[in-house]
């Protein structure tokens with residue numbers, strides 16, 4: 024099943040726009056795992072088990088694994104997600120971007136080694152740095168467009184005098200992704216929940232692309248404003264969403280570290296449920 028179909032199925036089956044980000048930091052683990060990088064798998068697997076029917080996607084951030092020589096635990100974790108939550112796609116947050124020959128290797132890493140369904144990419148090096156990922160048919164690729172951090176302004180909000188109509192850089196990325204870069208319908212865009220005005224602009228320029236929207240929770244993004252700006256679709260007769268432009272709203276730390284006690288998985292589930300409900304309510308608001 025391709026990434027887009029998986030996303031639609033998870034959204035309907037789990038009635039969720041919430042993506043749980045897996046950013047394991049051993050210094051924030053509960054007492055029995057604290058500081059122990061060999062417990063990254065156990066910690067994340069408990070979170071996956073607690074939130075499996077609440078999510079549209081899981082998004083492991085590769086740096087949190089690689090920094091601790093825990094790539095093998097990431098492989099096990101993705102295999103675990105396949106068993107515990109077969110309906111939920113995995114977006115590997117790797118933010119890769121390199122010349123074509125190197126990008127081919129990164130694509131093999133993401134899609135064959137880890138078996139991810141989609142990956143995050145920096146479009147900074149241009150189309151030939153994105154194209155190798157598109158050869159993996161059925162896989163998704165999210166291009167950084169208007170990121171959630173304040174420094175995103177430095178480049179993304181600069182005007183491109185060389186392009187007709189003088190769009191801002193992030194607007195140009197959205198146009199390319201909706202247009203001729205999207206060879207086989209595999210592209211999506213990353214837009215921060217911290218900038219709802221820009222989510223709205225990106226949605227206008229890219230009406231049918233899936234948007235990965237991090238920044239609710241720890242970064243303070245507004246869930247209601249995010250959904251209003253980014254979601255395009257309607258509710259069907261059963262009250263289930265029929266989406267034309269999916270949004271995948273990521274929260275990592277607010278869910279993973281909802282409690283530092285032994286009840287961390289139950290607390291993560293409560294926080295995920297709460298966030299899912301806020302997002303669902305926003306669909307109807």
Ligand SMILES: O=C(O)c1cc(=O)[nH]c(=O)n1[C@@H]1O[C@H](COP(=O)(O)O)[C@@H](O)[C@H]1O
Pocket residue numbers: 044046084116118143169170171172213214215237238239240241242273274275276277
């Ligand atoms: O690509 C991303 O996922 C991403 C893009 C962006 O603009 N901002 C952003 O925060 N992220 C990632 O989303 C996650 C946000 O984590 P929390 O702030 O803890 O919810 C981290 O893994 C970030 O690396």
